[in-house]
Amino acid sequence: MFSDLFEKGTKASSDFFTGTVWVKMLVTDEDGIFDTQVYNVVFEPSSRTHWHSHPGGQILIVTRGKGFYQEKGKPARPLKPGDVVEIPPNVVHWHGAAPDEEFAHIGMSTRVHLGPTKWFGPVTDEEYKSAVEEK
Ligand code: MN
Numbered sequence: 001m002f003s004d005l006f007e008k009g010t011k012a013s014s015d016f017f018t019g020t021v022w023v024k025m026l027v028t029d030e031d032g033i034f035d036t037q038v039y040n041v042v043f044e045p046s047s048r049t050h051w052h053s054h055p056g057g058q059i060l061i062v063t064r065g066k067g068f069y070q071e072k073g074k075p076a077r078p079l080k081p082g083d084v085v086e087i088p089p090n091v092v093h094w095h096g097a098a099p100d101e102e103f104a105h106i107g108m109s110t111r112v113h114l115g116p117t118k119w120f121g122p123v124t125d126e127e128y129k130s131a132v133e134e135k
Contacts, residue, residue: 004104005063006040018096018122019047029112036110043067043103048096048128051120053089056111060085060095067103068132069095076131079103089114094123099132 009024020043027038035056040063051072060069062083069085070076072092079085079095087093089111097103109117123131 004040004042008042009040012041016050016052016117016119017047018050018128020044021047021049021096026106032113035113036108037112038106038108040106041104043097045097045101046099046128048123049094050122051092051094053092053118053120054087054109055089055114055116055118056109057089058087059108059110060087061106061108063104063106065103066098066101067096067105068098069093070131079105092120096123096128 006024006026008022010022012021012023022042024040025037026040027034027036029035029037043065062079062081062085064081067079068076069079070093077085085095095105
């Protein structure tokens with residue numbers, strides 16, 4: 001069993017995620033001082049975000065397991081603990097677990113005053129399989 005730094009949090013909505021994903025907010029920035037939100041995300045095997053983009057950008061810091069990051073139209077990037085992903089504003093992408101391994105990252109949404117995440121529908125099983133099978 002893994003011992004996690006953070007509580008598992010709450011189950012993420014199936015409106016925006018495929019499979020079982022847990023989100024624990026660490027910094028909500030309700031008062032807007034930092035213009036940044038920080039959260040821990042745990043993906044069960046094969047679970048993933050829908051396609052989405054962040055108006056203010058996002059940074060991921062991988063803490064355990066094996067996962068993937070893919071920008072629309074590009075090959076998927078395999079991720080391991082210690083990897084850092086810098087996601088520019090408005091780039092459509094997904095992130096999630098490998099088919100047979102749990103995955104966790106810390107996420108930071110930067111410049112959140114620019115607006116909420118935009119969602120573009122599920123990463124289909126076909127899209128997911130072709131992305132992860134290249135690796
Ligand atoms: Mn993202």
